[in-house]
Amino acid sequence: MDDRAAALILAFAWNLFSSWIGASPGRALVRGVPRWEQDLDWNRTLRGWFTVLFIELTFFSGWLITEVDLPSFFTKFSKASDIVRGLVHPSGVVLHQGLVLLVQTVFLAFMATAFAIPLAFVLSFAAARNLTRSSRFSRVMYTAVRTGMNFTRAVEPLVWALIFISWVGIGPFAGVLALWVHSIAALTKLYSESVESIDPGPMEAITATGAGTFQVLRYGVVPQIIPPYLSFTIYRWDINVRMSTIIGFVGGGGIGYILKPRVDLGEWGQVGTLVLLIAVTVWLMDLVSAKIRERIV
Amino acid sequence: MSGGDVPAVRIEGLGKVFDGRIRALADINLTVREKEFLVVLGLSGSGKSTLLRCINRLVDATEGHVWIFGEEITAATGARLRELRRQVAMIFQQFNVVRRHSALINVLSGTLGRASLLPSLFLKFSQDDRERAVAALERVGLGGREHHRADTLSGGQQQRVAIARALLQEPKLILADEPVASLDPALRHSVMRHIEALNREEGLTVICSLHDVDLVRRYATRVVALRDGRLVWQGAPDELNRYTYREIYGTEAEPATNTVM
Numbered sequence: 001m002d003d004r005a006a007a008l009i010l011a012f013a014w015n016l017f018s019s020w021i022g023a024s025p026g027r028a029l030v031r032g033v034p035r036w037e038q039d040l041d042w043n044r045t046l047r048g049w050f051t052v053l054f055i056e057l058t059f060f061s062g063w064l065i066t067e068v069d070l071p072s073f074f075t076k077f078s079k080a081s082d083i084v085r086g087l088v089h090p091s092g093v094v095l096h097q098g099l100v101l102l103v104q105t106v107f108l109a110f111m112a113t114a115f116a117i118p119l120a121f122v123l124s125f126a127a128a129r130n131l132t133r134s135s136r137f138s139r140v141m142y143t144a145v146r147t148g149m150n151f152t153r154a155v156e157p158l159v160w161a162l163i164f165i166s167w168v169g170i171g172p173f174a175g176v177l178a179l180w181v182h183s184i185a186a187l188t189k190l191y192s193e194s195v196e197s198i199d200p201g202p203m204e205a206i207t208a209t210g211a212g213t214f215q216v217l218r219y220g221v222v223p224q225i226i227p228p229y230l231s232f233t234i235y236r237w238d239i240n241v242r243m244s245t246i247i248g249f250v251g252g253g254g255i256g257y258i259l260k261p262r263v264d265l266g267e268w269g270q271v272g273t274l275v276l277l278i279a280v281t282v283w284l285m286d287l288v289s290a291k292i293r294e295r296i297v
Numbered sequence: 298m299s300g301g302d303v304p305a306v307r308i309e310g311l312g313k314v315f316d317g318r319i320r321a322l323a324d325i326n327l328t329v330r331e332k333e334f335l336v337v338l339g340l341s342g343s344g345k346s347t348l349l350r351c352i353n354r355l356v357d358a359t360e361g362h363v364w365i366f367g368e369e370i371t372a373a374t375g376a377r378l379r380e381l382r383r384q385v386a387m388i389f390q391q392f393n394v395v396r397r398h399s400a401l402i403n404v405l406s407g408t409l410g411r412a413s414l415l416p417s418l419f420l421k422f423s424q425d426d427r428e429r430a431v432a433a434l435e436r437v438g439l440g441g442r443e444h445h446r447a448d449t450l451s452g453g454q455q456q457r458v459a460i461a462r463a464l465l466q467e468p469k470l471i472l473a474d475e476p477v478a479s480l481d482p483a484l485r486h487s488v489m490r491h492i493e494a495l496n497r498e499e500g501l502t503v504i505c506s507l508h509d510v511d512l513v514r515r516y517a518t519r520v521v522a523l524r525d526g527r528l529v530w531q532g533a534p535d536e537l538n539r540y541t542y543r544e545i546y547g548t549e550a551e552p553a554t555n556t557v558m
Contacts, residue, residue, distance in 0.1 A: 210410025
């Protein structure tokens with residue numbers, strides 16, 4: 001309640017302050033909104049005042065809705081010190097199991113990416129605006145694929161994991177499927193954007209030889225998109241490694257599978273070990289993926 | 298019509314409006330006889346590229362009809378359209394070779410209109426076509442460059458690869474859209490001479506847009522000029538002079554200083 005009051009007082013004070021430095025909404029109302037509004041400072045127009053008021057209201061509602069609690073943030077660090085101490089004093093107990101599951105994590109991400117490539121490759125042509133202008137059928141296909149992929153991407157991999165765990169059972173394969181579905185949608189979007197940015201010239205040239213649709217795609221489009229496709233695919237594998245470290249939280253396999261119970265039990269030393277393993281892996285993947293993509297492009 | 302006097306291209310009432318509001322061509326009527334070397338003159342934006350692309354349907358006209366060797370291409374669809382396109386090779390200002398393919402594969406892609414589908418998708422072509430592609434590269438002065446990737450070749454070399462590609466297509470008509478405009482002036486004749494050879498030696502009809510009057514005089518057998526999407530002038534190359542030049546390009550234009558009018 002105190003915070004709420006403080007927020008309202010702050011808002012009121014800010015409004016007072018702004019009236020003091022410039023104009024007021026009342027004055028703007030009386031004067032009417034002048035034609036040359038866009039040339040005036042914000043504090044001289046009604047629209048300016050409402051815009052500022054709206055931004056202020058959004059910020060202060062956010063403050064209340066998310067229960068911002070600055071006193072706790074600044075005074076109660078000691079409660080978390082156990083965890084931090086654990087994290088910086090990793091325990092060797094889970095090192096072996098952790099390393100084994102780390103390998104599983106990386107391969108989980110790899111398989112999800114590998115399974116996603118062929119589907120995303122085919123779908124990306126249907127989801128590229130520049131290839132789907134010619135007929136009504138292709139325009140419908142474009143809209144259908146785009147909508148489907150946007151929906152698929154909107155559902156988080158953790159939710160997909162829950163679905164696939166009921167489907168194929170707890171374990172890394174459910175994780176592979178969850179990341180696979182999400183990767184198809186993400187790769188289709190990235191791939192189709194690189195199709196949209198190709199030089200149309202070679203397509204024209206191949207069309208002019210009397211070639212059919214598949215030949216035009218093979219000669220006029222594919223050679224131009226191979227480098228960005230490789231680059232996006234490695235980037236996706238990189239992202240999938242990050243995601244596969246937590247997909248185990250819900251039972252999707254990988255290192256997250258043993259991380260979650262240790263968090264629940266408060267085994268902070270072991271959590272520290274696992275987090276370190278994850279950090280090193282993600283850092284390495286990041287490095288390797290950047291290096292490879294640099295080579296390709 | 299009997300076989301002998303069928304024109305290579307007949308265009309009637311051709312018009313093109315882009316996006317429902319930008320008019321690129323209006324009421325074009327034109328007949329091109331076999332074995333002509335017709336040059337299309339005009340400022341950039343006058344509709345030269347659109348006119349050429351309406352002939353092989355890279356652009357669909359909004360009004361009018363085009364016949365190629367007596368067959369109406371504006372009415373053709375599907376396999377019939379591709380069949381007609383096969384007879385019309387195109388050469389582009391920006392060469393439009395596939396940069397990541399070898400010169401040889403680029404030349405072989407000229408055969409795609411008649412190559413069998415599945416092998417072509419794996420870049421496989423018949424031994425016969427491969428030999429002809431090697432010979433075509435030889436002919437345009439690129440013997441030994443078969444396995445160079447197209448993007449390692451210079452502009453003039455890429456354009457000659459494009460000409461070799463057109464050769465393999467075995468066309469009856471060549472459309473050349475500003476074929477030398479992106480090239481160093483010193484290299485222009487080396488490319489134009491190959492196009493001329495297709496016209497003189499192989500008896501192919503050529504429709505070529507150009508803007509360098511020296512080149513027009515040297516290569517054209519007939520000239521037409523476009524201005525704001527309309528045909529404004531036609532005549533023989535030696536009829537081009539200061540007055541017709543003004544007519545084509547507008548009173549603001551001056552012939553290039555090195556051009557003797």
